[in-house]
Amino acid sequence: MIATLLLLSALADTHIHGIVRDSATRAPLHGAVVRLDGTKKGAVADRYGAFHFYDLHQDTVRLVVSYIGYATERVVVPLGEGRKEVRLDIQMRSSSARQQEIQVTDERIAHSALPTQQARVLGSVEIDEHRGQTFADALTQVAGVTVLQTGPSLKKPMINGLTGTRLVLRNNNLVQEGQQWGIEHAPEIDAFSPSRITVVKGPAAVMFGPNAMGGVIDVESRPIRKDPGLHGEATVNLFSNGRQGAVGAFLETAQVAGSPIALRAQASARMGGDAEAPSYVLNNTGVRELNASLTMEVGDERLGISSVASIFSTTLGIFSGAHIGNASDMLRAIQRGNPSSTRPFSYDIGNPRQEISHAMVSVKGHAQLSEDERLVVTLGHQVNDRNEFDGHNIRIRGRGDDPVARAADSIARLQRALATPAMNLVLRTSSLDASLEHALSERVRGTAGVSSMWQLNERSGSVILIPDYRLWGIGAFVYESIMLEDVTISAGLRYDVRDLKSRIINRATGEAPLQYRRWQNFSASVGALWAPIEGLSLTWNAASSWRPPQVNELYSNDVHHGSAYYEIGDSTLASERTLGSDVGLRYEAHGLLIETSAFINRIGDYIMALPDPANPTVTIRGTFPTYRFTQMTARLFGGDLSLTVPLHERLNLYGQASFVRGDNLDLNEPLLFIPADRGRIGLHLHADDVGPVHDAYADVSVMGVRRQDRVVPGRDYAEPPAGYLRTDLSVGGVLTLPFGLPARLTLACTNLFNAAYREYLSQYRYFADDLGRNIILRFTTTF
Amino acid sequence: MTSSTNALRRFGRIFLTSAFAASMSLFGTSCDHLHDPHDHDHDHDAVTTVVLTLVAQGSNDTTRVTWEDLDGIGGNNPNRIDTLFLRPGTIYVGSVQFENRAESPAKNLTEDVLEDANEHQVFYAVSNSLGQVSVLDKDGRGLPLGLTFSIATTTTAAAVPGSLTLSLYHYDSESSKNGTDPADETDVEVTFPLILR
Numbered sequence: 001m002i003a004t005l006l007l008l009s010a011l012a013d014t015h016i017h018g019i020v021r022d023s024a025t026r027a028p029l030h031g032a033v034v035r036l037d038g039t040k041k042g043a044v045a046d047r048y049g050a051f052h053f054y055d056l057h058q059d060t061v062r063l064v065v066s067y068i069g070y071a072t073e074r075v076v077v078p079l080g081e082g083r084k085e086v087r088l089d090i091q092m093r094s095s096s097a098r099q100q101e102i103q104v105t106d107e108r109i110a111h112s113a114l115p116t117q118q119a120r121v122l123g124s125v126e127i128d129e130h131r132g133q134t135f136a137d138a139l140t141q142v143a144g145v146t147v148l149q150t151g152p153s154l155k156k157p158m159i160n161g162l163t164g165t166r167l168v169l170r171n172n173n174l175v176q177e178g179q180q181w182g183i184e185h186a187p188e189i190d191a192f193s194p195s196r197i198t199v200v201k202g203p204a205a206v207m208f209g210p211n212a213m214g215g216v217i218d219v220e221s222r223p224i225r226k227d228p229g230l231h232g233e234a235t236v237n238l239f240s241n242g243r244q245g246a247v248g249a250f251l252e253t254a255q256v257a258g259s260p261i262a263l264r265a266q267a268s269a270r271m272g273g274d275a276e277a278p279s280y281v282l283n284n285t286g287v288r289e290l291n292a293s294l295t296m297e298v299g300d301e302r303l304g305i306s307s308v309a310s311i312f313s314t315t316l317g318i319f320s321g322a323h324i325g326n327a328s329d330m331l332r333a334i335q336r337g338n339p340s341s342t343r344p345f346s347y348d349i350g351n352p353r354q355e356i357s358h359a360m361v362s363v364k365g366h367a368q369l370s371e372d373e374r375l376v377v378t379l380g381h382q383v384n385d386r387n388e389f390d391g392h393n394i395r396i397r398g399r400g401d402d403p404v405a406r407a408a409d410s411i412a413r414l415q416r417a418l419a420t421p422a423m424n425l426v427l428r429t430s431s432l433d434a435s436l437e438h439a440l441s442e443r444v445r446g447t448a449g450v451s452s453m454w455q456l457n458e459r460s461g462s463v464i465l466i467p468d469y470r471l472w473g474i475g476a477f478v479y480e481s482i483m484l485e486d487v488t489i490s491a492g493l494r495y496d497v498r499d500l501k502s503r504i505i506n507r508a509t510g511e512a513p514l515q516y517r518r519w520q521n522f523s524a525s526v527g528a529l530w531a532p533i534e535g536l537s538l539t540w541n542a543a544s545s546w547r548p549p550q551v552n553e554l555y556s557n558d559v560h561h562g563s564a565y566y567e568i569g570d571s572t573l574a575s576e577r578t579l580g581s582d583v584g585l586r587y588e589a590h591g592l593l594i595e596t597s598a599f600i601n602r603i604g605d606y607i608m609a610l611p612d613p614a615n616p617t618v619t620i621r622g623t624f625p626t627y628r629f630t631q632m633t634a635r636l637f638g639g640d641l642s643l644t645v646p647l648h649e650r651l652n653l654y655g656q657a658s659f660v661r662g663d664n665l666d667l668n669e670p671l672l673f674i675p676a677d678r679g680r681i682g683l684h685l686h687a688d689d690v691g692p693v694h695d696a697y698a699d700v701s702v703m704g705v706r707r708q709d710r711v712v713p714g715r716d717y718a719e720p721p722a723g724y725l726r727t728d729l730s731v732g733g734v735l736t737l738p739f740g741l742p743a744r745l746t747l748a749c750t751n752l753f754n755a756a757y758r759e760y761l762s763q764y765r766y767f768a769d770d771l772g773r774n775i776i777l778r779f780t781t782t783f
Numbered sequence: 784m785t786s787s788t789n790a791l792r793r794f795g796r797i798f799l800t801s802a803f804a805a806s807m808s809l810f811g812t813s814c815d816h817l818h819d820p821h822d823h824d825h826d827h828d829a830v831t832t833v834v835l836t837l838v839a840q841g842s843n844d845t846t847r848v849t850w851e852d853l854d855g856i857g858g859n860n861p862n863r864i865d866t867l868f869l870r871p872g873t874i875y876v877g878s879v880q881f882e883n884r885a886e887s888p889a890k891n892l893t894e895d896v897l898e899d900a901n902e903h904q905v906f907y908a909v910s911n912s913l914g915q916v917s918v919l920d921k922d923g924r925g926l927p928l929g930l931t932f933s934i935a936t937t938t939t940a941a942a943v944p945g946s947l948t949l950s951l952y953h954y955d956s957e958s959s960k961n962g963t964d965p966a967d968e969t970d971v972e973v974t975f976p977l978i979l980r
Contacts, residue, residue, distance in 0.1 A: 320955070325969030328950075332965060340967055341959050391968075464857070507858030557857055566857070619856040620830050622950075622972030 014056040014079060017591055018088030019049040020065060027121040027196070029067050029092060030129070031734075031744075033688075033695050037062035037074075042688035044695045046652050047126075048644050050591045065090055068734075068742055068782050069124065069225075087590075112170065112207070112218035113200040114490040115481050116527030116539050118584045118597055122197040124222065128780050129732065129746055131237060133244060133272065133287070135189040139217065142199050143640035143656040144597075146675040150184040150763040152242065152275040152771055153287040153316050157187070158761070159201050160599055161636050161660040161674045162214030165550050168204065170218040172308040172362045174380040175208060177429035177455060181466065181552040182560075183763055188312045188358035188384065190291040192235060192248030192268035194222045202582050202599065205523035205545030206479050206492035209451060213545045213578050213603075221308055224262040224297050226254045233782045241774035242285070243345070244272030252295075264295040273347035274317075278756045278772035280342045282764075284317040286349045302368040313357040317349040321767045323391050326622030327717075330564040334718045334766050351391040351418060358384045372439040376449075380431045388463070390422035423463040429455045446480030457551070465567070467555045469502040479525075488529040495522055498548045504555050504571070515555075519548040519575050539584040539597075549573035553607045553629045559617075564717070566617035566624040567609055573631060577604040591646035598639035606634035608664070608671065611715065632666040636674075647683075654701075655681040661710065669712045676708035676723070676760050693733035693745075700729050708760040718766050724757030726750070737781060746778040829855055830892055832882040833949065833973050835867070837875040837934070846875070850973040853885055866976040867947055869914070872938035876919070878931045879905060879949065881971065893930065901957045905929030906965060911945035913937055913979055926962035936979055948974045 020032040028049025035042040036053065043051040053061075056079065063075040070092040077086055113119035120142045130138045136147045136155040147155040148163050156163055169176040169187050179185045200216040208216055225231050232251040238244070248268035256263050270289035275282045293310035321339035324330050333340070360382040367375045435449025455471040479492030497520040505512045527541035556569040580601035587594045609627040617624045640658035647653050657679035662671035682701025690696040708720040730748035737743050754773040758765040832851040838844070848865035869875065881892040896903045900922035906929065907916035914936040918927040934947075952966035959966065 321967070324967055325953075326972055328972065329965075329967055329969050333967060340964075341955065508854055559856060617857070618852075618860055620833070620850070620852050620861075620971055620973060621856060622969055623974075 014085075015052070015054050016056060016061060016063075016077060016086045016088065017050065017052040018086075018090055019588070020045045020051065020067070020090045020092060021049050022070075022121075022123060023091035023093045027123045027126075029070070029123065029125070031125050031695060031697075032065060032067040032070075032092065033734075034090075035064045035066075035688075037064050040688075043649075044686040044688070044697065046644065046684055046686065047654065048588075048593045050593070050644070050646070050652075052591055052646065052649050054649055063088075063090075065092065067092055067125075068744065112198045112216050113202075113204065114206075114479060114492065114525065114527055114541070115483075115488050116490045116529040117200055117202050117204070117541055118539060118582075118586075118595075120199045120201075122199070124194065124196060125744075127195070127197060128235070128744065128778065129730070131191055131235075131778065132776075133239060133242070133246075133270075135187060135191040138191065139197065139199060142201075143595075143642045144201050144638070144658045144660075145199060146678070146761060148183055148673065148761050149759070150186075151282070151285050151316075151319050151322075153272070153285065154184060154186045156180075156183065156185070157217055158675065159199070159215035159217075160601075160638055161662050161671075162601075163673075165211055166214040166547060168208045168212035168216045170208070170216065170220075172219070172221050172310065172360065173364050173378050174360060174362045174382065174431060175211075175453075176358075177382050177427060177453075178356075178358060178384045179386050179425055179427065179466065181550055184318075184354075185386075188314070188356055189219060190248075190268055190289075190293070190310070190312055192246070192266075192291070193219065193293060193310070194233065194250055194264070194266060195219045196222060201597065202541055203523075203525060203543040203545050203578065203580055203601075205543065206477055206494045206525045209473070209475050209494070210496050210498070210521075210523065210545060210547045210575075213547050213576070221295055221306075223306075224252045224254060224264050224295065226262070228254060231783060233780060235778070235780045237779075238777045239272070239774055240776070241771055242272040242275040242287075243347075244270065244287070246270040246289075260298060262297040265293075266295070267292040271347070274345050276345070276772050277769035278754045280339060280768070281345050282319050282321070282768055283339070283343050283346070284320040284348075284350055284353075286317045286347055288315040288349065289313070303366070305363060305365045307361070307363040309359075309361045311357065311359045314355070315349055316354045316356075318352040318354065318391075319764055319767065320350075320352075320391070322764055323352055324564055326619075327564045327624050328622055330717055330766065339768055351389045353389050355387040355389070355421075356385065358382065369436075374437040376433075376435050376437065378431075378433045380429075380433075382427075382429045384425075384427040384429075386423075386425045386427075387421035388423045388461075389418070389420075390463075421461050423461040423465070424459065425466060426458045427455065428457075429453060440480065443483045444480055445483070446478065448478040449476070451475045451477070464505055464507070464558045465556050465560070466552050467502045467504050469500060469551050471498065471500050471551075473498045477523075486531045489527070491524075491526045493522065493524050496520065496546075500548075500551070500554075502551060502555060505557075507557065515571060517548075517554070517571075519546075521546040521575060521577075535589040536587045537585075539586075540581070541583075542579075542581040544577065544579045546578070547576045549575065549607055549629075556629070559619075559624055564624060565611075565627050566619075568626060568628045570629045573607055573629060574605050576606055576631075578602065579604075591644070591652075593642070593644040595642040596640065598637075600637040601635070603634045603636070605631040606664075607631055608634075632664045634662065634671060635665055636660060636662045636671075650686055652684045653681075654684060655679065670710040672711075672715070673761060674708070674710065676720070677706040679704050690733065693735055696731070696733035698729075698731045700727070702727050705759070720760045721758035721765050724755065724759075726755060726757065727752040732778075741781050741783055743779060743781040746776070748776040748778070750774045750776065829883060829885070830881045830951075830971050831855065832884045832889075833971060834880040834882065835877055835947075835949070835975065836880070837867075837869070837877040839870065840874045840876065848975055850975060851884065855885065864973075864975065866978060868978050868980060869934070869936050871936050871979045874933055874935045876931070876933050879929075881951070896951065897928075897930065900928050901926075902954045902960060903928065903970075904952050904954075904960060904962070904966075905932075906950045906952065907932060907934070908948045908950075909934070909945060909977065910948075911943050913945040913977055914947075916947075922960075924957065926960060945977045946974050947977045948972065 020029045030047045032045040034051045061077045065073040134155045136157045146158045149155040198218040204212040204216045234249040237246040250266035252264035254262045272287045275285045297306040362380045364378045431453040433451045439445045452474040475496035477494035481490040499518045523545035525543035531537040554569045556567045582599035584597035612626045638660035642656040644654045659677040662674040680703045684699045686697040703726045707723040728750045732746035735743045756769045837846045851863040852861040883890040918929045919931045920928045922928045951971035953970045954960040954966045
């Protein structure tokens with residue numbers, strides 16, 4: 001229990017306020033209940049962990065702070081003697097307190113961000129209350145994070161305008177290695193895995209290698225509860241749109257049959273049918289998902305091993321209205337404005353579809369070598385198996401002279417064709433990382449380490465967007481932080497080598513020669529944090545990093561379905577080099593919270609596909625615009641602002657806004673797929689008890705997105721869609737079930753007014769409106 | 784100077800770990816092999832060749848033009864695109880043939896279209912008003928099919944060259960074909976240069 005009295009001043013009314021945070025991550029605990037012992041008064045921490053009590057008359061106030069999954073805390077606050085305002089910083093420990101304790105000290109040398117960087121940690125309740133139909137949905141509550149989407153079940157996170165292979169997604173201590181090069185490839189992560197998520201908005205290449213130039217999303221498995229007995233959690237999510245249901249559950253114990261082995265078994269399943277736009281059904285957008293994981297922890301904070309094995313598997317339908325043959329089909333679909341034919345709602349998933357599985361094992365061992373040094377070794381293996389089934393040209397005639405035999409043969413051939421993916425990619429990745437966390441002195445702490453990976457991709461099928469390849473990489477890094485009185489300075493350096501061998505099929509000659517490329521370079525970063533007064537902190541960071549060209553950028557050679565252009569790689573591309581800087585400000589006092597940041601990023605040799613209008617690709621299926629990967633100097637800059645203003649004891653006004661500008665400086669034109677300016681404003685009302693519901697809240701917000709007017713006229717098939725407003729509503733609270741089980745219930749409605757809108761970052765905007773109203777019921781119980 | 788020996792030992796350890804990691808990845812490189820590509824997908828019949836045969840009414844003169852891309856989508860550009868030379872003020876009766884000549888023997892895919900006539904339609908478009916096309920055949924439901932057609936060229940021999948574009952549309956089902964609207968999915972779309980002389 002760490003409760004600190006921070007500010008005492010003589011004001012007219014007695015006012016106790018403060019924030020409730022996780023002691024390990026310092027993340028605000030939205031929904032934590034603060035009760036005045038011996039009275040009926042209570043308050044609920046808002047989304048920033050803040051709570052308030054006004055007009056208190058006692059001499060001494062006893063506060064009881066409780067929260068699911070955390071040990072209940074008691075704070076005694078002496079009042080009287082002119083103490084009219086008390087500010088508290090209450091840090092709660094997860095029920096597995098011993099495990100968390102180590103992380104409190106560790107947190108100074110942050111796991112996924114330098115201490116000077118702005119990182120946002122999403123705790124289990126925040127994830128729980130915002131969990132949507134994909135993993136990425138829970139991330140969009142962070143200002144500056146948007147999603148690039150191909151339909152409701154296929155979403156890729158984007159940070160400050162960068163996505164795909166310019167971000168690193170870590171899952172259970174491993175860099176997730178799937179096929180991340182296309183828009184239609186979503187991260188293969190279970191939205192239900194018990195975790196906390198850290199979002200780092202800024203370059204983290206020094207820690208995680210060249211691909212982390214745009215930022216990091218780190219999904220860390222929650223430690224297993226250390227108190228005796230069997231614990232668990234069960235979650236049910238129901239979505240009206242797509243008539244989707246999802247369930248997740250886990251069971252965990254700190255001692256398996258009296259042994260020192262802690263174990264957690266987790267599983268989740270999801271099934272959804274066609275999603276619905278306000279006025280029509282989006283056919284073939286169903287989803288099936290089945291996931292499971294097993295987590296094992298042995299040892300203590302000095303010496304121990306934690307390992308996770310998980311499997312993710314999904315089948316995703318690709319919207320039939322977005323399935324087109326050539327560029328003229330695309331233009332006709334855009335002119336028509338909505339899908340040509342819609343069938344009634346169905347759970348069936350036909351072609352085109354994707355079937356993906358991702359299996360991974362990660363074993364992380366740690367050893368406290370001395371007071372000042374800790375060795376962490378992580379071994380990982382992942383297999384990503386992606387099958388894409390095409391809907392084109394399923395017109396197959398059987399062979400043979402006898403009509404009956406011919407009919408049978410054509411059925412057999414058709415079934416074989418439907419079951420054969422147009423593209424199958426199996427990506428195997430092994431990795432080994434070792435790092436030594438150390439304290440060079442009382443004030444200087446840091447980490448030095450090496451990181452290596454080896455990867456093999458095997459491709460089959462008729463589509464050639466990505467070749468067979470073998471990639472290995474190795475890197476060495478060191479970063480240190482110096483903690484002075486009110487200033488922290490950090491600096492890091494890294495060197496990486498990447499070696500690629502690919503087998504490139506030449507369609508014209510039918511040959512498949514091997515090609516070799518190797519790249520190596522430095523990444524560096526430096527930053528400072530200054531906290532001049534209580535509640536205020538200012539940060540500044542500068543970094544330079546690089547990213548080698550990816551296999552698709554080098555060797556792609558096929559039609560991109562759904563976007564109807566022919567994409568051609570360039571095998572001579574050089575590495576990208578970024579030079580970026582960001583500044584941030586955070587101020588928090590009396591329930592008011594202001595967080596703002598700004599960044600600028602100049603990327604030399606930025607790789608992007610640009611149209612080659614002089615050489616369209618002429619095929620028997622029609623003419624396709626040709627896009628060639630090329631390099632240019634790009635500049636991105638932008639900023640975001642998050643704000644919470646306490647209007648009343650029980651009412652908060654909150655808002656956030658972000659903008660990004662991206663330009664190709666060589667041609668002096670805007671970059672493609674930069675998120676439009678957006679903002680959200682909302683009211684959050686909380687009450688103690690409403691009938692049998694504790695900690696009830698109601699939240700209403702309006703999201704506004706401007707039209708993306710920074711585009712090259714005529715470059716895209718369709719002009720960017722108009723701006724839109726979307727209203728979301730949610731109410732929730734905690735109910736006590738029989739046997740004293742707490743159940744967190746949320747009833748939410750997104751797109752309350754069923755507004756028809758299209759999002760610039762959605763690949764479906766050419767063909768159909770975005771999702772209509774979606775009523776969501778979430779239920780979680782912990783035991 | 785125990786602290787410096789400690790520091791040395793510390794970095795010795797990290798060096799050993801690095802060496803281990805490095806040897807692991809080098810081990811990886813020594814046992815990699817990239818398998819030979821296998822993408823022979825014989826069940827899918829791709830059209831490589833479109834042949835138009837036009838017979839002039841009256842004279843019975845026959846014109847035959849071919850559009851061909853033997854290596855399929857991607858690879859080399861089409862290996863053959865003939866120019867269609869027609870006489871002005873003449874009516875031609877035409878037929879179209881779709882083939883897969885990448886296989887030996889070549890396969891006639893026109894029969895496939897005919898077999899599923901209710902889900903296909905061939906559309907023709909002539910640019911620069913050089914002529915007018917009418918479809919002559921019908922599918923099982925009485926809607927136009929387009930494997931045979933007639934083209935009436937304009938009487939004024941325009942000096943401007945134009946083109947004849949042929950599109951074969953594949954409908955999801957019978958019900959989405961109405962005889963006038965194209966499908967969402969184009970199977971074949973080729974353009975022949977057209978000159979009247």
